[in-house]
Amino acid sequence: xxxxxxxxxxxxxxxxxxxxxxxxxxxxxxxxxxxxxxxxxxxxxxxxxxxxxxxxxxxxxxxxxxxxxxxxxxxxxxxxxxxxxxxxxxxxxxxxxxxxxxxxxxxxxxxxxxxxxxxxxxxxxxxxxxxxxxxxxxxxxxxxxxxxxxxxxxxxxxxxxxxxxxxxxxxxxxxxxxxxxxxxxxxxxxxxxxxxxxxxxxxxxxxxxxxxxxxxxxxxxxxxxxxxxxxxxxxxxxxxxxxxxxxxxxxxxxxxxxxxxxxxxxxxxxxxxxxxxxxxxxxxxxxxxxxxxxxxxxxxxxxxxxxxxxxxxxxxxxxxxxxxxxxxxxxxxxxxxxxxxxxxxxxxxxxxxxxxxxxxxxxxxxxxxxxxxxxxxxxxxxxxxxxxxxxxxxxxxxxxxxxxxxxxxxxxxxxxxxxxxxxxxxxxxx
Numbered sequence: 001x002x003x004x005x006x007x008x009x010x011x012x013x014x015x016x017x018x019x020x021x022x023x024x025x026x027x028x029x030x031x032x033x034x035x036x037x038x039x040x041x042x043x044x045x046x047x048x049x050x051x052x053x054x055x056x057x058x059x060x061x062x063x064x065x066x067x068x069x070x071x072x073x074x075x076x077x078x079x080x081x082x083x084x085x086x087x088x089x090x091x092x093x094x095x096x097x098x099x100x101x102x103x104x105x106x107x108x109x110x111x112x113x114x115x116x117x118x119x120x121x122x123x124x125x126x127x128x129x130x131x132x133x134x135x136x137x138x139x140x141x142x143x144x145x146x147x148x149x150x151x152x153x154x155x156x157x158x159x160x161x162x163x164x165x166x167x168x169x170x171x172x173x174x175x176x177x178x179x180x181x182x183x184x185x186x187x188x189x190x191x192x193x194x195x196x197x198x199x200x201x202x203x204x205x206x207x208x209x210x211x212x213x214x215x216x217x218x219x220x221x222x223x224x225x226x227x228x229x230x231x232x233x234x235x236x237x238x239x240x241x242x243x244x245x246x247x248x249x250x251x252x253x254x255x256x257x258x259x260x261x262x263x264x265x266x267x268x269x270x271x272x273x274x275x276x277x278x279x280x281x282x283x284x285x286x287x288x289x290x291x292x293x294x295x296x297x298x299x300x301x302x303x304x305x306x307x308x309x310x311x312x313x314x315x316x317x318x319x320x321x322x323x324x325x326x327x328x329x330x331x332x333x334x335x336x337x338x339x340x341x342x343x344x345x346x347x348x349x350x351x352x353x354x355x356x357x358x359x360x361x362x363x364x365x366x367x368x369x370x371x372x373x374x375x376x377x378x379x380x381x382x383x384x385x386x387x388x389x390x391x392x393x394x395x396x397x398x399x400x401x402x403x404x405x406x407x408x409x410x411x412x413x414x415x416x417x418x419x420x421x422x423x424x425x426x427x428x429x430x
Contacts, residue, residue, distance in 0.1 A: 087120075091155065156293060264393065327372065332346055370417060
């Protein structure tokens with residue numbers, strides 16, 4: 001009897017010890033994952049589909065806090081610092097597309113070039129009006145430099161949509177009855193958001209989220225629960241994944257990206273233009289870009305006015321700090337000097353973009369806002385024989401394009417604030 005009791009005590013002690021050890025490991029991993037986005041990313045399922053955004057009452061959406069590659073606020077940084085030398089605000093052209101590694105996005109490259117920390121608050125779908133609403137959050141970092149990245153490709157549409165459809169910053173709406181009437185008339189014919197989405201998806205309906213594929217984590221309920229809540233399970237899952245990856249036979253050569261790009265463009269002839277000249281190859285989507293940049297549409301024209309007013313307001317809010325607007329062009333405009341025979345839609349797109357930039361520069365000069373034009377810097381990269389954009393229809397800069405923007409901004413920050421001799425392919429003014 002005494003022997004049985006001893007065995008029971010030993011078994012109970014072993015169970016308690018195991019529970020304590022597992023609990024300690026879970027707590028330790030949870031703390032590490034909370035403190036480091038890199039650890040959090042390693043403990044996440046390699047196949048997990050993490051929602052890229054969460055609803056936000058004022059911004060409309062914001063990046064998911066703690067998502068792989070993003071910090072506790074949801075932005076693309078390793079962590080949230082107590083203070084930052086510079087804050088970069090903007091959209092996906094600054095955040096970096098999915099094909100660009102976090103370290104390749106221009107805020108990260110700028111950080112390395114100047115040796116000072118740069119905190120990125122950029123995200124896809126944001127524009128100058130979003131930056132105004134993000135300013136109180138940015139101000140908590142006490143930045144010495146505030147950089148607003150202004151993208152010609154869709155910031156005008158985003159500004160209009162945020163104010164008129166999202167109902168934010170209503171004080172920026174037009175006070176002119178004729179403009180208001182024109183906006184209502186065009187919206188009644190076809191809402192601009194619907195038209196942009198239709199052009200973005202090239203006439204196809206977007207696939208509803210979760211319409212296909214297994215739920216993240218897979219397996220039965222216990223396994224799904226462990227996948228969602230256990231960091232220790234995540235550690236074993238990552239180890240199993242890495243072991244399988246290392247033991248797998250070499251993968252067969254991938255299909256040539258240019259072949260895929262051309263095939264995609266050929267299947268969407270009404271929305272894509274194939275460009276191939278010398279070493280440069282890519283696909284343009286001028287019709288989509290034009291939809292969000294056509295100043296003949298009163299909603300886009302109103303979006304330009306709103307965007308400039310928002311930048312002016314952000315400039316005033318950042319008083320006492322160096323404020324710099326980085327003007328980011330479309331891919332079509334970067335290639336224009338070597339594009340021998342662009343189609344009519346592309347010509348209209350680039351003509352509208354030139355008008356937007358001339359209007360913006362005049363506005364910035366009038367209000368004493370320092371600004372940099374990234375177009376010459378990106379064209380300089382192209383002139384050196386390096387392509388600053390992917391061969392696909394993706395309109396975001398690749399790592400070479402991001403480096404050109406970072407270099408241009410770094411050179412400007414090394415100069416005194418205000419007018420100066422342009423260098424590195426950029427133009428500056430105040």
